[in-house]
Amino acid sequence: MSHTYHYPRPGLTVDVVVFGLDEDDLKLLLVRGGETPQRRWSLPGGFVRIDESLEAAARRELVDETGVSDIFIEQLYTFGRVDRDSRERVVTVSYYGLVNLSEHTVTAAESKDAAWFAIDDMPTLAFDHNEIVEVATARLRGKVRYQPIGFELLPQKFTLTQLQRMYEKILERSLDKRNFRKKALATGLLIELDEVEQDVAHRAARLYRFDERTYRQLAAEGTYFEV
Amino acid sequence: MSHTYHYPRPGLTVDVVVFGLDEDDLKLLLVRGGETPQRRWSLPGGFVRIDESLEAAARRELVDETGVSDIFIEQLYTFGRVDRDSRERVVTVSYYGLVNLSEHTVTAAESKDAAWFAIDDMPTLAFDHNEIVEVATARLRGKVRYQPIGFELLPQKFTLTQLQRMYEKILERSLDKRNFRKKALATGLLIELDEVEQDVAHRAARLYRFDERTYRQLAAEGTYFEV
DNA sequence: ACAAAAGTGTTGCGTCTACACCCATGG
DNA sequence: CCATGGGTGTAGACGCAACACTTTTGT
Numbered sequence: 001m002s003h004t005y006h007y008p009r010p011g012l013t014v015d016v017v018v019f020g021l022d023e024d025d026l027k028l029l030l031v032r033g034g035e036t037p038q039r040r041w042s043l044p045g046g047f048v049r050i051d052e053s054l055e056a057a058a059r060r061e062l063v064d065e066t067g068v069s070d071i072f073i074e075q076l077y078t079f080g081r082v083d084r085d086s087r088e089r090v091v092t093v094s095y096y097g098l099v100n101l102s103e104h105t106v107t108a109a110e111s112k113d114a115a116w117f118a119i120d121d122m123p124t125l126a127f128d129h130n131e132i133v134e135v136a137t138a139r140l141r142g143k144v145r146y147q148p149i150g151f152e153l154l155p156q157k158f159t160l161t162q163l164q165r166m167y168e169k170i171l172e173r174s175l176d177k178r179n180f181r182k183k184a185l186a187t188g189l190l191i192e193l194d195e196v197e198q199d200v201a202h203r204a205a206r207l208y209r210f211d212e213r214t215y216r217q218l219a220a221e222g223t224y225f226e227v
Numbered sequence: 228m229s230h231t232y233h234y235p236r237p238g239l240t241v242d243v244v245v246f247g248l249d250e251d252d253l254k255l256l257l258v259r260g261g262e263t264p265q266r267r268w269s270l271p272g273g274f275v276r277i278d279e280s281l282e283a284a285a286r287r288e289l290v291d292e293t294g295v296s297d298i299f300i301e302q303l304y305t306f307g308r309v310d311r312d313s314r315e316r317v318v319t320v321s322y323y324g325l326v327n328l329s330e331h332t333v334t335a336a337e338s339k340d341a342a343w344f345a346i347d348d349m350p351t352l353a354f355d356h357n358e359i360v361e362v363a364t365a366r367l368r369g370k371v372r373y374q375p376i377g378f379e380l381l382p383q384k385f386t387l388t389q390l391q392r393m394y395e396k397i398l399e400r401s402l403d404k405r406n407f408r409k410k411a412l413a414t415g416l417l418i419e420l421d422e423v424e425q426d427v428a429h430r431a432a433r434l435y436r437f438d439e440r441t442y443r444q445l446a447a448e449g450t451y452f453e454v
Numbered sequence: 455a456c457a458a459a460a461g462t463g464t465t466g467c468g469t470c471t472a473c474a475c476c477c478a479t480g481g
Numbered sequence: 482c483c484a485t486g487g488g489t490g491t492a493g494a495c496g497c498a499a500c501a502c503t504t505t506t507g508t
Contacts, residue, residue, distance in 0.1 A: 002232065003234065004231045005229065006228075006229060009239065012237050053308055053309055078281065078320045089277050091320075093305045160460090201508070203460050203461085206461090406471065427485090428480055431478085431486095
């Protein structure tokens, strides 16, 4: 089957930068597909089909190539340099996504040709994918400061220390414990649970969950959080 | 001449939302091309050529369709709903741009099938272009608060009152004159000129210009401005 | 008992907001 | 001399940053 057009058309792909957080690090999900030049690692992604939306394409490729599904994703930027793929003209719409690594999908990812890399220990990627990762990192860093997207990186129930560690890893600076807690609680977006951590070798911390309900209510208006 | 591919490819276009500011209003640049359904007004834009970058395509279409050239533009978002164009699958990479209407290009634009519309008095546009305009407006409103892009909407030399009016039009709320001036001057991004307004029927205001040099220096680090 | 992390308030400083009048100029 | 906008300072409220010790729990 072939398809013919009057003018040449650039190929259109999607690529997804998935950030994952575990106890140690902020990590990135990469794949080693067969088609990339020099068998380099690259971002999960592929061609957009004629009858699917961009986001649907991003989710489909993510599942196909890594087994990761049902995560938060959001459009990032569209990269269109003429020579970004040396074989032919390809424009790619990039997305970034966030997952919690302890609750999610690690096994599925590793059974295929996919793996998590610590964000400051990454290989050189195919095409302009390193550049895409940089833009994604900058976006995450900027956005986390005024929108509570970071919760996507944590398990449903988390401690205030975990929350703080997450911000510190993303922003790459340390935060004052007392001030952080005051501010975090002051947002009204945390629900205190009647539970504490289990199996820790010291005083167990109280668990919280993110209050998505009131977040959505506030989201209709202005800003929040700020770390 | 025809071009054949193994799989069907979506068409790839660019569209540009150009904001212009004059004494009265924040305005939007629209075109009435021959190809749109029902001859509706639409955003300037068109197909991306195989050998030009996305931004180059946006600038080219803008000049071709409206005569507006050499303005600030920045990528906005990529719209890819499957049915956004009823004739065939088209994905569009949108840009937004800013111009000052008193120094720029009005005549060129009006000689072609292009015109400026006040932003709160706009017709129904072709395709999903009204949605694109909304996203652009939201972006402008958000961005102007922490990055001094607004200067692109003013003439090179401007008064503090003009600057304030601009913010008020974009943010759609009034600002306190004294506080605004203090804050604007405190950014260090305004250079006080030895000139005042001409031909006004009252005390003439001092003129300022934007200090792009120090802006670029500061830009390497953090945030500024905030209104 | 000790190690490890949880949890908790206050003070000083700087920033934001609210607010009203006199001045310069042109007509 | 009048109309029009230009230009200026202060006081109170609020938010932010800095800072150290006690409590709980498991080993």
